[in-house]
Amino acid sequence: MEPAAGAWCTAAELCFRLRDQDRRLASVRLSSALKPADPGFAYEPAGRVWELRVPRPDVRRLEYRLELVHRDGRTETVCDPDNPRRAGGGPGESSELRCDDYREPDWLHLPAAPGSWRDVYLPLPALRGEMVARIWSPDAPTGNVLVAHDGPDYHRHGGLGRYTAAMIGADRVPPYHLVLLPPGERYEWYSASPAYARALAIDVLPKLAAELGTDRPVVAAGASLGALAMLHAQRRHPDGFAGLFLQSGSFFLPRYDRQESGFRRYLRIVRFTGRVHRRDGGPAVPAVVTCGTVEENLANNREMAATLRRHGYPVTMVENRDAHNWVGWRDTLDPNLTSLLRRVWIR
Secondary structure, three states: OOOOEEEEEEEEEEEEEEEOOOOOOOEEEEEEEEOOOOOOOOOOOOOOOEEEEOOOOOEEEEEEEEEEEEOOEEEEEOOOOOOOOOEOOOOOEEEEEOOOOOOOOHHHHOOOOOOOEEEEEEEEEHHHHEEEEEEEOOOOOOOEEEEEEEEEHHHHOOOOHHHHHHHHOOOOOOOOOEEEEEOOOHHHHOOOOOOHHHHHHHHHHHHHHHHHOOOEEEEEEEOHHHHHHHHHHHOHHHHHEEEEEOOOOOOOOOHHHHHHHHHHHHHHHHHHHHHHHHHHOOOOOEEEEEOOOOOOHHHHHHHHHOOOHHHOOOOOEEOOOOOOOOOHHHHHHHHHHHHHHHHHHOO
16 A cells, blocks of 8 residues: 555555645645656645656666745755655755665675774875864774775765775775875865875875875775765775775766866866876776766766776676665765675685
8 A cells, every 4th residue: 555645666666645635835846866856746635735746767776855845936956854864064954765676785784894983084285174083993904095085074974984894894804094084175186186185295295194004005985075075086096095985987078078167177077087087097996986887977987987997907796776876875885895895805
């Protein structure tokens, strides 16, 4: 029996119902990653609900909000009041629809290895700026380091700290230090900026190595623009990097991504990605590229993975049945980041 209101998933459809007993709304639309945009909800007088049914895309879960137009002309975008499940990240909370074939990662329920957090101040002379990195270190001694862009969000919404402690505790990966880098001037720093790449390689990584007592190159992780910036830094300053974990990278190409041309650093990104596709670079390191099946970035991520493989990078391409969001990125950490860390650190 179908619910009176809320959201649910069948083998063929995604279904949404919103109660409106007194017909106070003029229209309702779905705000989500689904493309093309839906035609809007239809009002069903018999049930006094707004309803939308769309063919099920290749996803196991969907994050969405509802765009409401009131009869007095007011508009608002809200979470679904008839669906209590929420997902964080991005501009704020979204409602979450989970299909029957969705499964949370098992490591969310594993005990954590003992460890401790600390903050490390990092001056950035190349950028005339500074940042404070948050570092988790296990109690076990180690010289392994994983560095993540968008570190606070990767930890808060993407579960990277929880993953780290759980996987070390379960002995699925060797012990390592987790370094969470804040984004700073994100759109400038993470958009194939030579100044930021230099700051990361010349200022940040050596200071972290001294702080952690290691001389090993790092495994680098990033999502969206953060993934682009990690690849850019590795191509310009390869000695500091032992592996790359790139999620939904913003590897813009004009044939796929003209809708992004309003971004002020679009051309700088396009020039960089074009150079990667045209020229060998390296030295090549093991890499994992992940992307959601309903993302606009899927085509350019597929092409980047193929190009890096052609340049000699041992690349694994993973297509997750989700969209461009932190839970989707979280859900691909294991076994994909797990296998990368084991490949780099277990010889």
